[in-house]
Amino acid sequence: MDIFDLITLLGGLGFFLYGMTLMGSGLKSAAGSSLESFLEKLSSTTLRGVLLGTVVTAIIQSSSATTVMVVGFVNSGIMKLAQAVGIVMGANIGTTVTGWILCLADVGGGTVLLEFLKPSTFAPLMVLIGTIMVAFIKDTKKQNIGYIVLGFGTLMVGMSNMSAAAAPLADMPEFVNLVTLFSNPLLGIVVGTLMTAVVQSSSASVGILQALALSGILPYSTVVPMVLGIGIGACMPVMLSSIGANANGKRTALLYLYFNLIRTAMIVPIFYAGNAIFQFPFMSQNADMFGVAMINTLFNVFATLVLLPFNKLLAKLATISVRDDKHTEAAKPDTILELIDKHFLATPEYALRQCHTVIAHMADLDLYNIKSAIALQDEFKPTLSEEIEKNENLADEYEDALGSYLVEISRLNLPARESYIASMYIHTVGDLERISDHSMNLCELATKMHREKISFSDAAKLELDTLNEAITEILTLTVKAFNDEDMQAAMSIEPLEEVIDILCAGLKDRHVTRLQQGLCSIPTGFVFNDLLNNYERISDHCSNVAIYVLRSRDKVFDPHKYLLDISHEEYFENMCAQYKDKYCKNIGIQV
Numbered sequence: 001m002d003i004f005d006l007i008t009l010l011g012g013l014g015f016f017l018y019g020m021t022l023m024g025s026g027l028k029s030a031a032g033s034s035l036e037s038f039l040e041k042l043s044s045t046t047l048r049g050v051l052l053g054t055v056v057t058a059i060i061q062s063s064s065a066t067t068v069m070v071v072g073f074v075n076s077g078i079m080k081l082a083q084a085v086g087i088v089m090g091a092n093i094g095t096t097v098t099g100w101i102l103c104l105a106d107v108g109g110g111t112v113l114l115e116f117l118k119p120s121t122f123a124p125l126m127v128l129i130g131t132i133m134v135a136f137i138k139d140t141k142k143q144n145i146g147y148i149v150l151g152f153g154t155l156m157v158g159m160s161n162m163s164a165a166a167a168p169l170a171d172m173p174e175f176v177n178l179v180t181l182f183s184n185p186l187l188g189i190v191v192g193t194l195m196t197a198v199v200q201s202s203s204a205s206v207g208i209l210q211a212l213a214l215s216g217i218l219p220y221s222t223v224v225p226m227v228l229g230i231g232i233g234a235c236m237p238v239m240l241s242s243i244g245a246n247a248n249g250k251r252t253a254l255l256y257l258y259f260n261l262i263r264t265a266m267i268v269p270i271f272y273a274g275n276a277i278f279q280f281p282f283m284s285q286n287a288d289m290f291g292v293a294m295i296n297t298l299f300n301v302f303a304t305l306v307l308l309p310f311n312k313l314l315a316k317l318a319t320i321s322v323r324d325d326k327h328t329e330a331a332k333p334d335t336i337l338e339l340i341d342k343h344f345l346a347t348p349e350y351a352l353r354q355c356h357t358v359i360a361h362m363a364d365l366d367l368y369n370i371k372s373a374i375a376l377q378d379e380f381k382p383t384l385s386e387e388i389e390k391n392e393n394l395a396d397e398y399e400d401a402l403g404s405y406l407v408e409i410s411r412l413n414l415p416a417r418e419s420y421i422a423s424m425y426i427h428t429v430g431d432l433e434r435i436s437d438h439s440m441n442l443c444e445l446a447t448k449m450h451r452e453k454i455s456f457s458d459a460a461k462l463e464l465d466t467l468n469e470a471i472t473e474i475l476t477l478t479v480k481a482f483n484d485e486d487m488q489a490a491m492s493i494e495p496l497e498e499v500i501d502i503l504c505a506g507l508k509d510r511h512v513t514r515l516q517q518g519l520c521s522i523p524t525g526f527v528f529n530d531l532l533n534n535y536e537r538i539s540d541h542c543s544n545v546a547i548y549v550l551r552s553r554d555k556v557f558d559p560h561k562y563l564l565d566i567s568h569e570e571y572f573e574n575m576c577a578q579y580k581d582k583y584c585k586n587i588g589i590q591v
Contacts, residue, residue: 005165012161013208019155020204024061026147028347029140029415046086046311050304053090061203063095064237065346067256071242072343075249076354077335081318084252085311088259092231092300098203099293101152102210105159123160126153140415159207163214175217183221185268192229202234206296210289220295223287227296228267231260241343249343251318258317263303336361337398340405348412348422355406355425360483362398362432365391367475369439370538374468376446388443395436402429424548428482431541435475438534438541445527445534454524457514463507463587464531470500470583471535478542481549493546495575499583500539504532506589 057066070087073079130150134143169175182188196205209226212218235257242253275283282291307314339358344351369391372384403426410422448454456464474496481490511528514520520528583589 005168008161009165012158012163012165012211015158015161016155016207016211017158017199017201017204019151019153019158020061020201020207021151022147022154023151024065025413026144026151027060028065029349030144030148046082046308049083049086050090050093050308053087054094055090056087057091057094058097059094061095061098063091063202064200064234066091066094067238067253068241068343068346069350071238071245071249071252072341074252075245075343076338076341077248078339081248081251081255082312082315085255085315086308088252088255089304089308089311091256092259092263093297093304095202095234096206096293096297096300099206099210099289099296102155102159102207103289103293105156105163105210105214105289123153123156126150127157129153140417143415155207159211159214162208162211166212166215166217169215169217179218179222182226183219185225185272188222188225189229189232189264189268192226193233194229195226196230196233197236200237202230205230205233206292209287210292213287213289213292216286218287218292219283220285220287220291221283223292223295224271224283225268227292227299228264230296231300232257232264235260244342246338247322247324249341250322251315254318254321255314258314259303259307262307262314263299266303266306267299337401340401342408345408345412348409348414348418351405351409352418352421352425355402355409355422358398358402359425359429359432360479362395362402362429362436363479363482365395365398366432366435366439367479369395369436370442370475371472373439373442373446374472376443377449377464377468380446380450385443385447388439392436392440395433399429399433402426421552424552428545428548431544435538435541438538441534442531445530449527452523454521454527456524456528457519460511460514460520460528463510464528466583466587467500467503467507467532467535470496470503470579471538474500474539474542478545481546485549485552487550490546490549491571492575493542495572496579497539497543498576499579501536502580503583503589504536506584508532 053066057063060066067088070079070084070091074081074084126149130146130148130153133146134150137143137146182191192205195208196202199205199208206227209218209223209230213223235253238253238256242250245253274280336358339354340351341354344354369388372388376384376388406422406426406429410419410426414422474493477489477493477496480486481493508529511520511525515522515525
């Protein structure tokens with residue numbers, strides 16, 4: 001083997017790992033957040049968890065990625081630790097599917113069909129097809145399929161290059177001696193662990209073994225311990241992902257580690273004792289790709305069947321290993337923020353869905369705060385004022401946490417739609433936080449009215465009651481539009497926002513008249529005017545949120561054109577007329 005063979009080997013490894021990454025990313029994007037939803041909702045029993053873990057991992061081609069998602073679920077309280085046990089076991093089985101797919105690289109020639117199935121034939125063709133789909137097709141779903149095809153073709157090209165470049169190693173006594181050295185169970189397990197810890201993927205490590213097996217230079221005596229080590233090495237990215245997680249998140253990562261350690265500790269004495277007694281004939285033979293895939297599958301299925309009845313003991317072992325950190329738990333301001341867990345960043349679509357849940361909670365909080373601040377105008381309650389202030393501080397915490405999290409999502413390689421949604425959410429959070437600020441402003445004005453014994457005339461009270469009703473309705477529509485992605489509610493907001501502007505302008509004019517006639521004091525006038533200004537700004541922020549929701553359905557939505565054109569639409573005019581009848585005529589505002 002010369003330097004050029006080494007370059008080809010390393011280049012093939014690069015193609016293989018890049019192909020694995022492309023294919024995995026394409027599969028995750030194609031599946032969207034549906035796989036995470038299945039894991040979240042359908043893992044009620046351990047056996048069902050095993051099945052789900054197997055299926056999800058087979059689809060996304062990574063047991064580590066599945067387990068990292070589960071760490072996020074448990075860390076955020078969506079899933080219990082006991083539910084995670086089955087999924088972790090299933091993930092180990094699901095990851096073996098990749099090895100069986102890679103066995104296509106060992107298909108021989110003969111018939112036209114078999115010739116076509118050879119990697120040297122179909123892999124370049126798949127790279128071409130995938131490249132065309134990614135480069136020239138704008139549909140996101142078809143692009144994801146293109147990435148899957150391109151990734152699979154690329155990894156097969158890498159597999160072929162690795163096996164071809166490794167073939168001369170069979171004639172090197174030094175390499176043969178090295179491989180024989182790895183037949184030592186302890187050393188083979190250590191090498192398999194280290195290799196997988198470096199490449200960060202058990203599927204990739206098994207693929208590398210299969211590439212060496214395809215060259216006829218790898219005996220089963222080396223494959224067996226290295227496969228056992230690969231399972232342990234796959235725990236490295238999961239353990240790293242648990243840094244910063246809460247106690248349950250760390251326990252979930254330990255479940256994965258413990259399962260693979262116990263699997264290895266259980267299989268080694270059983271297998272090698274059997275080999276000592278029966279002298280398994282295949283151990284001295286060179287492995288093929290099917291043999292590597294078979295050993296990997298059998299070990300994981302066997303371990304799952306044996307350990308499945310002891311799932312509660314496995315969860316208890318993880319619980320004992322990590323004690324509850326009561327100080328950390330007590331310091332958390334609100335459990336809803338646990339939903340935006342860093343572990344979900346590996347699957348941006350699901351992370352965005354979690355953001356939507358938290359933002360929806362923030363919107364509900366805004367609605368409650370505004371209603372409470374309005375109620376203070378009629379009857380001041382110190383406890384309610386304190387609650388409004390507490391909720392406003394909470395909204396600030398939501399904005400900080402969501403803003404940072406959404407920025408992290410935006411930095412990922414997102415499809416166009418998800419990239420827009422992340423941007424839309426950032427703007428929505430900003431508007432909701434400003435609405436929360438206005439609730440605090442209203443609260444402070446109510447406090448001032450109570451402290452200075454300021455009261456409005458009956459006419460002013462009637463006007464404010466009408467305006468308060470309109471503000472409550474536009475906020476309710478805004479919350480419904482965002483939380484339920486209700487386009488009808490979103491389209492109703494702009495007409496009401498215009499009517500609120502008309503109301504505020506009319507009420508300001510009326511109050512100036514009352515001031516001029518001496519029917520109202522100057523301090524009362526200032527408070528009244530400040531209330532109207534806050535209401536105007538609240539309705540403006542509601543309008544912004546409505547536009548974000550409407551834009552989410554149309555990639556080419558132009559907000560400026562929408563606001564310019566909407567006033568000429570029959571729907572807008574009819575809605576405006578309804579709101580004017582409902583609010584303006586009630587207090588005699590001329591429109």
